[in-house]
Amino acid sequence: xxxxxQPPSASGTPGQKVTISCSGSSSNIGTxxxxxxxxxxxxxxxxxxxxxxxxxxxxxxxxxxxxxxTSASLAISGLQSEDETDYYCAAWDYILDGYVxxxxxxxxxx
Amino acid sequence: xxQLVESGGxxxxxxxxxxxxxxxxxxxxxxxxxxxxxxxxxxxLEWVSVxxxxxxxxxxxxxxxxxxxxxxxxENTVFLQMNSLRTExxxxxxxxxxxxxYGDAFDIWGQGTMVTVSS
Numbered sequence: 001x002x003x004x005x006q007p008p009s010a011s012g013t014p015g016q017k018v019t020i021s022c023s024g025s026s027s028n029i030g031t032x033x034x035x036x037x038x039x040x041x042x043x044x045x046x047x048x049x050x051x052x053x054x055x056x057x058x059x060x061x062x063x064x065x066x067x068x069x070t071s072a073s074l075a076i077s078g079l080q081s082e083d084e085t086d087y088y089c090a091a092w093d094y095i096l097d098g099y100v101x102x103x104x105x106x107x108x109x110x
Numbered sequence: 111x112x113q114l115v116e117s118g119g120x121x122x123x124x125x126x127x128x129x130x131x132x133x134x135x136x137x138x139x140x141x142x143x144x145x146x147x148x149x150x151x152x153x154x155l156e157w158v159s160v161x162x163x164x165x166x167x168x169x170x171x172x173x174x175x176x177x178x179x180x181x182x183x184x185e186n187t188v189f190l191q192m193n194s195l196r197t198e199x200x201x202x203x204x205x206x207x208x209x210x211x212y213g214d215a216f217d218i219w220g221q222g223t224m225v226t227v228s229s
Contacts, residue, residue, distance in 0.1 A: 002154065035215040037155070044204055044222055045147075045155065050215035088155055092214055098170050099145070099157040099214075 003028060004089055004102035011108040012079045020105045022072040022089030028100055032092045034072040036065055037101075039086045048087070049074060076107070084109040112136030112218055114205045119223030122195055126227070130190040132205030132220055139181050143208035144188045145216060146179060148201035148225075156201075160208070161188065173199075195227045 005023040012018040022034065036049035047056055049065035052072065062077040072091075076083055089102035118130040132144070146158040159169045159179040167179050178191040188205060202224050206216035 002156075033213050035213070037216075039155075044219040045206075045216075046219070047212065047215050047217050050212040050217075054212070056212055056217065090155075090157075090215075096171070097168060099160070101147075101155040101157060104154040 002103045003093060003096070003100050004091065006087075006089060006102040006105045008103070009106050009108065011110055012076075013110045014079055014081065016079050018076045018079055018083075018107060020074045020076075020087055020089075020107070022074070022102045024070050024072070024091060024100075026070060027095040028070075028091040028093040029067065029072055030070040031094065034065065034067050035090045036063075036072075036074045037088045037090065039088065041085065045088065079107075079109055081109050083107055114207065114218055114220035116203065116205050116220040116223040119203065119225045121226045121228065123229050124195060124197055124227055126195050127191070127193045128195065128225060130192065130203055130205075130223055130225070132188040132190075134186045134188070134207075137207070137209070137218075138183075139186050139188050139207075140183045142210075143214075144179075144181065145206045145208055146188075146190050147204045147206055147216070147219075148199075149204070149222075150198075150201040153201075158203070159190065192225070195225075197227050199225065200227045201225060 037045040039045040052067040053065040202222040205220040207218040
């Protein structure tokens, strides 16, 4: 059972903005940086956002991340059909002494 | 090209053992933190283990005492020895690099290898 909680689903129409939340605690998000991964069907996860709000090279700037206290968010602006897939937040947890992933959110483009 | 290629998955009976391999190219595994992450069918991602550049290791509580992570520097390969396998260990196992370029994020992933534990 994951210690990082995400909504199971989120949706929007093309061009809209979708926001995915990730709720944790002081032992993970509260004191560690948050990373976000995108996983297309049948594929390995891909790093989308690192260090709370930094985009690796090649990631479109319509993806953005933020963190406040023990929660984090991923925002997708200008939603596109190819954004319809699964997204996971993640962070190190110093009590569990391991890396923890969120429960995952499936984004649907209506 | 920087990449990771896993191998060694397959069908094994409960209580059995399996060793997964993760061959790296384009970078040196011993200079990075190397992880194993798994995903049960239709489920989310679960971190399994890490081996640090200095050689120390950590494990998820669900596999501690049963799984062992190691590496062979000259082969530039990371391994996951899985013993006392249970049906709940059935998953796709991914190898992932935690390089120092992107904080503690996993920037390079392999394609995964499927492990099925069933009688």
